[in-house]
Amino acid sequence: MNTVSILIAVLLIAAIVGAIRSAGKHKGGCGGCDGCTRSCEKRKR
Amino acid sequence: MTLNELGVGKTARITAVGGEGSLRQHFLDMGVIPGAEVTLVQYAPMGDPMELLIHGYSLTLRKSDAEKIGIEAAAASKPGPDDPEYALHAVRQEHPGYGEGGKYHVKAGENPLPKGTVLSFALAGNQNCGKTTLFNQLTGSNQHVGNFPGVTVDRKSGAIREHPETLVTDLPGIYSLSPYSAEEIVSRQFILDEKPTGIINIVDATNIERNLYLTLQLMELDVPMVLALNMMDEVRGNGGSIHINEMEEALGIPVVPIAASKNEGVDELVEHALHVAKYQEKPGRTDFCDRNVNGGAVHRCLHSIMHLIADHAEEAGIPVRFAAGKLAEGDPMVLEALKLSQNEKETLEHILLQMEEERGLDRAAAIADMRFSFIHELCSRTVLRPGVSKEQQRSRKLDKLLTGRFTAIPAFIAIMALVFWLTFSVIGAFFQDLLERGIDALTLQVDRLLTAWNVNAVLHSLIIEGVFEGVGSVLSFIPLIVILFFFLSLLEDSGYMARVAFVMDKLLRKIGLSGRSIVPMLIGFGCTVPGVMSSRTLPSERDRKMTILLTPFMSCTAKLPIYGFFTAAFFPSHRGLIMVGLYFLGILVAILTALISKNTVFRGEAVPFVMELPNYRMPGAKNVLLLLWDKAKDFLQRAFTVIFLASIAVWFLNTFDFRLNVVESSRDSILSVIAGLIAPVFRLHGFGDWRVVTALVAGFVAKESVVSTLSVLLGSGDSILSLLTPLSAASLLCFCLLYTPCVASVAAIRRELGAKWSAAVVLGQCLIAWCVSLIVRAVGILLI
Structure with a gap:
């Protein structure tokens, strides 16, 4: 693999990790409502 | 004479409020109390419910509930600056x-x-x-x-x-x-x-x-x-x-x-x-009864109860004055919390009976009357009201058209048609086309660059066929989604949604629902999650459950990419017609489901339609813009998280076999083997291909993933033409419309109704979708 390929691979891995992390925090809802958020559920508990 | 006999424009004074339980209490709480003046403004286009003017606001009520309210003739009173009752107190404080x-x-x-x-x-x-x-x-x-x-x-x-x-x-x-x-x-x-x-x-x-x-x-x-x-x-x-x-x-x-x-x-x-x-400064008064009003019966009653229950209220941590008022109203929750002995309960009953006899009103009405008497007296001293406000006048004029007998339903159809036409054919389509071209140009440029840089073939495939095809195909639908939400929020902010509930109540009652249920369903056209959540305002458990079960049938904006993708490929000249047809099919299936469940699972009647009709207001630009930004941001967030990950996962499963070797043909991939197991279920439907099945499974995560998955698996839009016939595409569209809602919606349903109901929704909808799409294909084969 050339350098550009390695660089792109690293960037992609970083993007995937970032996406997984924000999907975990993702609000889940689509309607201006905090009630359907995972973080909100945690808060309620 | 009862309220349902009152003529339009006529005013009467309430003499008695019938009914029982929490509904009667609700009437009283809304100001429908003996002595109050009420004017009948209009009937809904289908003759029921009615709009009343009471205490200066618009209240809706069904005729069957109005039958329980006794009235006597009264001259229309027009409180205004000339009315001495409303003159301001001269002494300045x-x-x-x-x-x-x-x-x-x-x-x-x-x-x-x-x-x-x-x-x-x-x-x-x-x-x-x-x-x-x-x-x-x-x-x-x-x-x-x-x-x-x-x-x-x-x-x-x-x-x-x-x-x-x-x-x-x-x-x-x-x-x-x-x-x-x-x-x-x-x-x-x-x-x-x-x-x-x-x-x-x-x-x-x-x-x-x-x-x-x-x-x-x-x-x-x-x-x-x-x-x-x-x-x-x-x-x-x-x-x-x-x-x-x-x-x-x-x-x-x-x-x-x-x-x-x-x-x-x-x-x-x-x-x-x-x-x-x-500084914990508590209110200067908590007592609103007066020993000099109506012989002081309510005053004596409340204070007797306070003495009787003081120790219990303290123990239960309930303020004693509040507890006394609630006991007098017959609130079962407070009665239970206080844990009164049998002797105390009997004493309480005697106190209340004595009050009822002296006051000439039943307990709940007497307490409501006590509060409204205090308020009336307070307002007569402190409030100078205009006769009819500009906002009320404007609302009256608009209501003549939007809730008028012959104009309400055509106006509703015209407004909804305009919303969908502007979204799908004019504004939304223009921006979608623009965005699509931009994404295509960007994909081409990146593809060229990757080729020029001699990037590893697998990485190249991942970026172009995984990320760009997957995420890009979904991104272009942002304009449609944002614009549909824009119109729905305009309807809600202006006050029109409440009118829709008023106009549609009689129709919805035929399928066992109340007019208020239409609002969660209309919101469901935007997204099922807030639609399901907004059903919480419905006062009956039965109505709430039924509305939640029907809301996912309303085609949400996340399904738009699916419709757009297939109609563009198979029905390019009938795009609008097919889309509107799908929306109506969703509504039709919801009606049929409601009719079946009304006579089976949800026997009984819808709750009374007691609702305030707000004045029309101009939607605030900031509020609307913030909502649009929220929707766009949320969609982008989904595109770059859930859909991005789903696209990569699909690409991975489609590119490698079980030994993690890059496959030459998708037919040998991991995905092909797994999806191939489910595919026979849809053979009769004409879309029993493993790629379509994979897309449908991905759609459970987020509906937009159906398109992104197909784009990853097929590469370009044209390949789909070789995979499906127009008839099987139509059947597939019906399946996509009706099958299980996305995971966020299922989570929302689970929170509202519990795990059993949410599982029933998932399985039930899949079954309905399977049957309906099969029927569509069968009918199509018979006709063609």
Whole structure:
């Protein structure tokens, strides 16, 4: 693999990790409502 | 004579309120009490329900419920500046406010909280009185507000700007502290159990009499409280006025005039709220009965109950005056919490019977009458009201068209048709096309660059066929989604949604629902999650369950990419027609499901349609823009998280075999093997291909993933033509419309109804979708 390929691979891995992390925090809802958020559920508990 | 016999435009005085239980209590709480004057404004286009004017606001009621309300003829009264009853008190009062050595911030009565204590406030008020607008002003947050009773369905909290030691909780709107709807119980329990250090009670000053009914009940809770008179700009603009100082003196709590939408008076409100909470200054009075009114029967009754239950109330942590009032109303929850002995219960019953005999009214009506008498007397001294406000006049004119007998239904159809036409054919389509071209150009450029840089073939494939095909295919639908939400929010903010509920009530009752159920369903056209959540405002468990089960049949915006993708490939010249047809099919299946469940699982009648009709208001540009930004941001977030990950996962499973070797043909991939196991289920439908099945499975995560998955698996739009026939594509579209809602919706349903119901929804909808799409294909084969 050339350098550009390695660089792109690293960037992609970083993007995937970032996406997984924000999907975990993702609000889940689509309607201006905090009630359907995972973080909100945690808060309620 | 009963209320249903009253002619349009005629006024009468209520003599008796029939019915029983919590519904009757709700009537009383809404101001439908003996002695109140009521004017019949109009009937809904289908002859039921009716719109009434009572205490200066519009209330809807069904004829069958109106039958229970006795009336007698009364001349129409027009309260106005010339009416001596509404003349302002001539004597000016000293301003008793904070920092002026006033009467309601008395040093001697102070009980300051220790330094560092978080000052928590409950923001309570009637539905649609501007609570969320005030919450946004107080906290600087951007919660969505609407012009429909019950937009806030979940409590939200935040610190007041520049006061990090505070916490304001925006409670759902309620009319009283009686346990009629789930919202009222939630709000009441919040104040009783979580013991906020103060209450900010917001009141719609244009409709002050009915709003103050809740104020009195909140004051009975004996918690430090300030009263915010909202929409004072409208009151002033119509030539009205409120004598604030006298009202403060009469109520014994700080009263602050504000206009939350213009941020007027909010700073003063914050100062007062902080002061009463910090120094724990409780209301100057919690007692609104008068020994000199109607022989003092209610006064003696309430005070007797207070003496009787004082020890129990203290033990249960319920303010004694509040508990006495609720026991007199017959509140079963308070009765249970107090744990009275049999002897005490019998004594309580004797006290109440004696009061009923002396007062000539039943217990619930007598208590409501006591509160409204106090309010009426207070308003006659402090409120100068204009006859009919500009907003009411404007609403009347608009209602002639939008709720008129012959114009309401055509107007509704025309408005919805216009919304969908503008979204799908004009504005949305234009921006979608523009975005699509941009994404295509970008993909081409990146593809060329990767080739030029001689990037590894697998990486190249991942970026172009995985990420760009997957995410890019979904991104171009942002304009459609945002624009549909824009129109839905305009309808809600303007106050039209409430009219739709009014107009559609009779029709919905035929399928076992109430008019209010139409609002969650219309919101469901945007997204199922808020649609399901907004069903919380429905007062009956049966209606709530039924509405939640039907909402996923309303085609949400996330399904638009699916429709767009297939109609562009198979029915390019009938795109609009097919899309509208799908929306109607969803509605039709919902109606059929409702009719079946009405006669099986959900036997019984829909709850009474007792709802306030708000005045029409011009939607605020900031509010609408914020909502659009929220939707766009949310969609982008989904595209770059869930859909991005799903696209990569699909690409991975489609590129490698079980030994992790790159496959030459997708046929040998991991995905092909797994999806191939499910594919036979759809053979009869004409889309039993493993790639389509994979896309449908991915659609459970997010509906948009159906398109992104197919794009990854097929590469370009044209390949789909070799995979499906137009008929099997139509069958597939029907399946996509009706099958299980996405995981976020299922989670929302689970939270509202529990795991069993959500599992039933998932399985039931899949079964319905399977049957309907098979029927569509079978009918198609027979016809062609």
